[in-house]
Amino acid sequence: MRISTKYWTLLFLAALIAVTPFFFPSGYYFRVGSLLFVNGLAVTGIVILTGYAGQISLGHAGFAGIGGYACALAPVHWGVPPALAVVLGAAVSGVLAYLVGRPILRLKGYYLGVASLGFGILVAMVLNNERALTRGPDGIEVPDLGLRGLLKDWGLNLTNGEFWYVVTGICLLIGAWIALNLHSSPTGRALRALHGSEVAAGTVGIDVARVKLQAFVISAIYASVAGSLLALQNKFITPDVAGFLHSVEMVTMAVLGGVSSVPGAILGAGVLTLLPQVLTVFAEYEQLILGLVMMLVMIFLPEGLVPSILRRLRGRDE
Amino acid sequence: MKKTLTTTVPAALVALGLATAAQAEIRIGASVSSTGPAAFLGDPEAKTLEMMVEDLNAKGGINGEQVELVLYDDGGDANKARTFATRLIEDDEVQAIVGGSTTGTTMAILSVAEDAEIPFVSLAGAIDIIQPVKTFTFKTPHTDRMACQKIFTDMQARGFTKVGLISGTDGFGASMQAQCKDVVGDYGIEIVADETYDPKDADMTAQLTKIKNADGVQAVLNPGFGQGPAIVTRNYRQLGIELPLYQSHGVASDSFIELAGKDAAEGVRLPGTALLVAGLLPESDPQKPVVTEYKAAYEAKYNQPVSTFGGYAHDGLALVVDAITRAGSAEPAAIRDALEATSGLVGTTGIYTMSPEDHLGLDLSAFRMLEVKDGGWTIVE
Structure with a gap:
């Protein structure tokens, strides 16, 4: 009787999240950890879309922007509690993804990449220019989630960094769990089938357009929740979160770690979140080093870090 | 480039935990946008801060204590600025922060600094930064x-x-x-x-x-x-x-x-x-010596013309140094109180006189x- 890879992965991830804080020399590491988890969550969504279904989106930051600004605007304008604003943002992102994806995903090829690119830029433009609502490029304050105060009343006194480390860590675990479950579900199988060959998938009775649309909507919701978590922990958000560079960053993280594997993508998010922090003293060369790492991975480990390394290890075992 | 290498290598060793630097008693943190779209603000600011701290230490530091500047580049990204502000406060344990080249990055640093009760002098323009007045936040540029x-x-x-x-x-x-x-x-x-x-x-x-x-x-x-x-x-x-x-x-x-x-x-x-x-200011102008000295030093060191933005950083650091000197202590709370009591400090941007109601301290003159x-x-x- 063996435990499936899925539970090993989740168990390992949970242990890692729970144990590393004991080695943190200062509160700053909780902040980096929670940033890593937020990025990891967004990138897990990319795994579902790109890794499972083989579709590329260059506008996922747009959904992160919607999630983030939902937390900034809904509580102030409509009195929605911040926690519910996360759900609202996710719902809006999901519906928008459905509307954008529905016509586009009927087409073959890279139309989704181009359409999502346009979508992301549009969201960023709206956030930048609708000054009356979003306060423009200078950004806007986000109300406090309120949960930390509640925990304090119950006698659990966490610092801001610790609190967000726990919240984002739990969210990442849930996100990874859903994504791993999806992998072996009928929908996941359908997604992977169409990744292999759309024609073959169609022939065996998979509604290709519908399944692709599902993947797009799910990954949009991941990005939106990640955006919300970022906004809530920063208590401040600027339109940069919806910028094109952020979209590219998400795809880069996924590809670096291994786009077909959830732990791989999370590792990719980890590397690209930690690298700029480690490289602060080389700030001038940061882009250069990132580019070099990316190129080396693409040349020597084209599937990304985790899948390639796992394959090597397994190969050696046999 | 030569300068970068000599300062980078020891700093890299510290970051990797291979060398332990003698910890200076006074640590001032800075997060500015040296790269990215706001680099024209952050670059002269970073250079000014480095130059001034070097000069300050050569002259014996503040009240006999050497000063260490911990400088990060947030690339104009508010999210990064927040991370660096957290790092400055929690990890580098600075006693004061100067920085925030843009309004967005300033707002991100501001909330961290206010939470941790660390005095913060912003280098960004918007009036929202100091209105309403926040206990630990000050700024140098005019609104x-x-x-x-x-x-x-x-x-x-x-x-x-x-x-x-x-x-x-x-x-x-x-x-x-x-x-x-x-x-x-x-x-x-x-x-x-x-x-x-x-x-x-x-x-x-x-x-x-x-x-x-x-x-x-x-x-x-x-x-x-x-x-x-x-x-x-x-x-x-x-x-x-x-x-x-x-x-x-x-x-x-x-x-x-x-x-x-x-x-x-x-x-x-x-x-x-x-x-x-x-060069055009009359000799009687109180700002003349300050601006002439800063301009000469900066242009000699970097071979670039001074900019107003570098001047903001000059004033930001000058305010903190003045506050520490007067307070006789580098405790964050003492620095904050002294900053608020700043009176007639001549900077490159103007002459600063702060009060509990005014954390900018400049007027139209x-x-x-x-x-x-x-x-x-x-x-x-």
């Missing part, structure tokens, strides 16, 4: 509202009552546009045309033509930042508009004249700081109305 007031005072003196406005849609332009429209009524001036352009636009003739044809327009004001105002100025001359043109303090640097071209920039007025006209003449700046009084 855009003050720039509007200075410009409208000058327009009023020249008898203009109808002006056209052409603003960039970036954070700076849009914020100043809103502030100008808010105060313009106090000066009996009416805005008869209100146009905007995207900061990346390469041509503003359409908007300027519209302003030119506005009924009774007597002068034009361009709140903006970066290359936009230079293009506006060039287009303005190409269209043969004879009305006086006012630019904002956002382009108060020699590079503006270079970008717009000497001929096109001729006659442009803008509110600037004493730093830009250091800190601005000089400047005019471009023969490719250089002159003071209009």
Whole structure:
């Protein structure tokens, strides 16, 4: 009787999240950890879309922007509690993804990449220019989630960094769990089938357009929740979160770690979140080093870090 | 580059835990936007801070204590700025922070600094930073509202009552546009045309033509930042508009004249700081020694002209150093109290006198109305 890879992965991830804080020399590491988890969550969504279904989106930051600004605007304008604003943002992102994806995903090829690119830029433009609502490029304050105060009343006194480390860590675990479950579900199988060959998938009775649309909507919701978590922990958000560079960053993280594997993508998010922090003293060369790492991975480990390394290890075992 | 290498290698070793630096008693943190879209702000700021701390330590530090500057580049990204602010406070354990080149990064640092009760001197313009007053947050640049007031005072003196406005849609332009429209009524001036352009636009003739044809327009004001105002100025001359043109303090640097071209920039007025006209100040001017010294030191070290933005960083650090000296202590709370009690500190931007109600401490007199003449700046009084 063996435990499936899925539970090993989740168990390992949970242990890692729970144990590393004991080695943190200062509160700053909780902040980096929670940033890593937020990025990891967004990138897990990319795994579902790109890794499972083989579709590329260059506008996922747009959904992160919607999630983030939902937390900034809904509580102030409509009195929605911040926690519910996360759900609202996710719902809006999901519906928008459905509307954008529905016509586009009927087409073959890279139309989704181009359409999502346009979508992301549009969201960023709206956030930048609708000054009356979003306060423009200078950004806007986000109300406090309120949960930390509640925990304090119950006698659990966490610092801001610790609190967000726990919240984002739990969210990442849930996100990874859903994504791993999806992998072996009928929908996941359908997604992977169409990744292999759309024609073959169609022939065996998979509604290709519908399944692709599902993947797009799910990954949009991941990005939106990640955006919300970022906004809530920063208590401040600027339109940069919806910028094109952020979209590219998400795809880069996924590809670096291994786009077909959830732990791989999370590792990719980890590397690209930690690298700029480690490289602060080389700030001038940061882009250069990132580019070099990316190129080396693409040349020597084209599937990304985790899948390639796992394959090597397994190969050696046999 | 040579300098970068010698300072980088030991710093890298520290980061990797391979060497332990002698911990200075006074640690000042900074997160500025040395790279990215706001690099023209952050780059001179970073250079100024490095230069001043080096100089300070060579002179024996503050109250006999050496000063360590912990400097990060947030690339103009508010999210990164928040992470670096957390790092400065939690990991580097700094006693004060100077930085936040843009309003976005400042707002991100501000909430961390207020939470941790660490004094923070911002280098960004928006009025929201200090209004309402936040306990631990101070700032050095004038607000855009003050720039509007200075410009409208000058327009009023020249008898203009109808002006056209052409603003960039970036954070700076849009914020100043809103502030100008808010105060313009106090000066009996009416805005008869209100146009905007995207900061990346390469041509503003359409908007300027519209302003030119506005009924009774007597002068034009361009709140903006970066290359936009230079293009506006060039287009303005190409269209043969004879009305006086006012630019904002956002382009108060020699590079503006270079970008717009000497001929096109001729006659442009803008509110600037004493730093830009250091050589033209009368000997009796209290700011003269400070700006001359800073300008000489900076230009000798980096072989680049000084900019107003570097001046903001100069004043930010000077405020903190002055506060620590007076407090006789580098405890964050003591620095904060001393900062608030700053009185008559002469900086490059103006003379600072803070109070519990005013965490900027400058008035309109800190601005000089400047005019471009023969490719250089002159003071209009």
